[in-house]
Amino acid sequence: MIPKSPKKANLISIFSGENVPLARSELRAVLEGSDYSFEILREESRFSIVEVERFDDQLRRILGRLAYCRYTAIQLGIVPLRKLQTIAKIWRLEDSLSGMRTFSVRAYGFKGSPTGQSLEANVGKIILERFSHLKVDLTNPEVKVLALKMGEDLLIGYTINDQTKSTWHLRRPRKRVFFYPSAIFPKMARLMVNLSRIREGEVFLDPFVGTGSLTIEASLMGMYSVGIDVIRWICRGARYNLQDLNLSHCEVLNADSRNPPIRDVHCIATDFPYGRSTKTSNTDPRNLALEVIASSADLLRPGRCFVGMYPKEWGLTDSDFESFEEMERHEIPVHRSLTRVLSVMKRI
Numbered sequence: 001m002i003p004k005s006p007k008k009a010n011l012i013s014i015f016s017g018e019n020v021p022l023a024r025s026e027l028r029a030v031l032e033g034s035d036y037s038f039e040i041l042r043e044e045s046r047f048s049i050v051e052v053e054r055f056d057d058q059l060r061r062i063l064g065r066l067a068y069c070r071y072t073a074i075q076l077g078i079v080p081l082r083k084l085q086t087i088a089k090i091w092r093l094e095d096s097l098s099g100m101r102t103f104s105v106r107a108y109g110f111k112g113s114p115t116g117q118s119l120e121a122n123v124g125k126i127i128l129e130r131f132s133h134l135k136v137d138l139t140n141p142e143v144k145v146l147a148l149k150m151g152e153d154l155l156i157g158y159t160i161n162d163q164t165k166s167t168w169h170l171r172r173p174r175k176r177v178f179f180y181p182s183a184i185f186p187k188m189a190r191l192m193v194n195l196s197r198i199r200e201g202e203v204f205l206d207p208f209v210g211t212g213s214l215t216i217e218a219s220l221m222g223m224y225s226v227g228i229d230v231i232r233w234i235c236r237g238a239r240y241n242l243q244d245l246n247l248s249h250c251e252v253l254n255a256d257s258r259n260p261p262i263r264d265v266h267c268i269a270t271d272f273p274y275g276r277s278t279k280t281s282n283t284d285p286r287n288l289a290l291e292v293i294a295s296s297a298d299l300l301r302p303g304r305c306f307v308g309m310y311p312k313e314w315g316l317t318d319s320d321f322e323s324f325e326e327m328e329r330h331e332i333p334v335h336r337s338l339t340r341v342l343s344v345m346k347r348i
């Protein structure tokens with residue numbers, strides 16, 4: 001339940017385990033691309049606590065975009081692990097649980113040990129004693145109470161976004177009407193769009209659209225998305241994929257991205273072609289990427305971002321990106337002979 005009058009709140013973001021540094025960057029990027037002022041108060045191994053100036057439905061929706069975050073929760077209080085009973089005294093518990101009928105408790109930070117399970121049971125018992133109208137529902141609770149170990153304390157919160165129910169599998173490349181093997185997975189595509197700090201309603205561009213992975217995620221998040229591909233039948237395939245998901249605010253253009261047929265976009269993100277997917281351009285893939293980064297500079301306003309993913313062996317550095325400065329870079333190991341770099345560049 002969202003407080004009636006929006007006010008300052010501490011949010012807890014619990015990340016999925018596969019790449020926590022990327023998850024932290026995504027959270028920061030999405031908040032930076034919003035109108036909400038925030039401060040990251042604490043970074044633990046699997047979660048961060050963020051103070052926001054106000055919490056309302058709009059912020060909840062924005063945070064619902066996060067791909068690498070498992071839950072977002074509102075912090076209710078902190079109690080010493082040795083004095084678990086004091087949970088009943090957390091006054092904001094009233095705010096969050098009184099209108100609910102079912103709940104469950106999820107403990108974090110106990111590494112699956114019996115302590116974690118018995119703690120869930122104990123916290124559940126304390127809550128049931130205080131709110132007799134509530135029932136425990138472990139499969140489909142209206143609200144999940146989270147209990148996160150933080151040193152000798154327990155951080156208590158309740159979920160406002162549960163991304164574990166996301167539907168990634170329904171959008172995976174092989175489920176699309178048009179598929180080819182170099183397509184990237186929706187979770188990574190969404191992360192890349194989010195790292196570009198784009199806002200709802202803005203224009204997003206993927207200059208190497210392929211099957212449309214990034215444009216699909218951008219459209220689903222409320223952006224107007226444009227994709228470009230040099231091969232006509234690939235453009236047709238990308239359009240089928242977008243239509244199949246009933247996405248309307250999107251367009252696929254058949255062109256060479258070194259000369260993009262578009263003037264002005266807010267943010268760009270792309271998975272640069274390499275290996276088999278480059279054979280059509282007759283250009284060295286590294287040079288193609290550099291040419292497209294250079295031509296993209298004319299499309300972006302200062303301060304706006306270009307997110308690019310490419311193989312580490314290209315050895316690109318900040319000095320290769322004229323008109324851009326690199327804000328952050330992540331290395332993603334794929335297999336023994338391939339590490340990808342994900343670079344966020346800001347137009348200067």
Ligand SMILES: C[S@@+](CC[C@H](N)C(=O)[O-])C[C@H]1O[C@@H](n2cnc3c(N)ncnc32)[C@H](O)[C@@H]1O
Binds near residue numbers: 208209213281
């Ligand atoms: C790696 S794939 C993109 C895959 C895409 N991210 C996806 O998930 O489906 C690269 C795409 O870039 C396109 N391409 C290659 N050279 C291009 C160019 N000069 N301009 C525009 N598109 C180009 C290829 O036709 C190919 O579809």
